[in-house]
Amino acid sequence: MAELSTLWIIRHGESTANVAATRAEATGSEVIGLSHRDADVPLSPTGEEQARATGRWLAGLPEDRRPDVAVVSPYLRAVSTAELALHGTxxxxxxxxxxxDRELGIxxxxxxxxxxxxxxxxxERRDRLGKFYYRPPGxxxxxxVALRLRTLLGDLRRDHEGRRVLLFGHDALVFLLRYLVEGLTEPELMALTREHVIANCSITDWSADDQGRLTLGGFNEIGHLHRQGAEPTREDEIHAEPV
Incomplete structure (x- = not known):
């Protein structure tokens, strides 16, 4: 199978929805209370600085380790993260x-x-079916999400064989790329979701081994934010799905 040289995925920086959701959960509200549709949620000021710090990390990579191409979620928070991180590259x-991002319907x-x-x-239905298979109405x-990512991976492998590809996306995609690239089982994937919260502007990466297979390098890494002087979002401020 054709394979990439390196694959990264970076979750978008902190968004105004992350901030609002944390506040709503803490106060016991039933609704997050956003005026934007999900696709149009912007970055917070903290998220913008996280994206710039990610850009400084990218600029510091040796030339032979920098991405050849970037592919970005069309949602504003991911597009803005990519624009700030890749500026001038x-x-x-x-x-x-x-x-x-995963669509939550009703x-x-x-x-x-x-x-x-x-x-x-x-x-109750979600509890019975489990997180992996539960589909909310609409x-x-x-x-x-795994199905659409599987087709994307196939296209990337075909179109960018041997190249370094950087993705900008959302937290569920990070978990699901691990599921697809590493061949995880449902229990293994769900264990990851219980043990980890995907941080804003965190980096997860895979590189081709001697047999040409992608192997995990770093997972959910935020050391670059500390090194570049940005404020990482606290774990209790990273909004997860409501169920």
Whole structure:
């Protein structure tokens, strides 16, 4: 199988929705209370600085380790992160809707408390089916996101064989790329989601080994934010899915 030389995925910087969701969960609100649709949520000032710090990390990479191409989720928070991080690098950038965030359907904009109060049957169904297979009405299961990522990976391997590819996306995509690239099982993937919260502007990467297979290098790394003087988002401020 054709393979990439290096694959990175960077989660977008802290967004205004992350900030609002943390506040809503802490106060017991049922709704996050955003005026934007999910695709149009911007970065917070902290998120902008995280993206610039990521850009300083990229600029410090040796030339033979820098990305050849970047592919970005079309959602504003990911596009803005990529624009700030890649400013002045000359790296070719394209957008791909297969990198968009997981769609939550009728649960969009609700906190975990709001889902349990407004849609108790859905909360029960999610508990019964499990996180991997549960599909909210009008939304996507994790398996749906995996399917679109699987096709994207196939295209990247075909179009960029032997090259270094950088993705900008969302937290669920980081987990699901590990599932796809490393051949994880559902229990292994779900264990990762219980043990880790994907940090804003964190970096996860894989590189080709001697057999040409992608192997995990770093996972959910934020050391570059500390080194570049940016403020990482605290773990309790990184909004997860409501159910």
């Amino acid at each position: 000359g790296v070719p950038v394209s957008r791909d809707e297969r990198l968009r 649960l969009d904009g609700l906190t975990g408390h709001g889902v349990r109060n407004r849609f108790p049957d859905e909360a 939304g996507e299961a994790w398996t749906d």
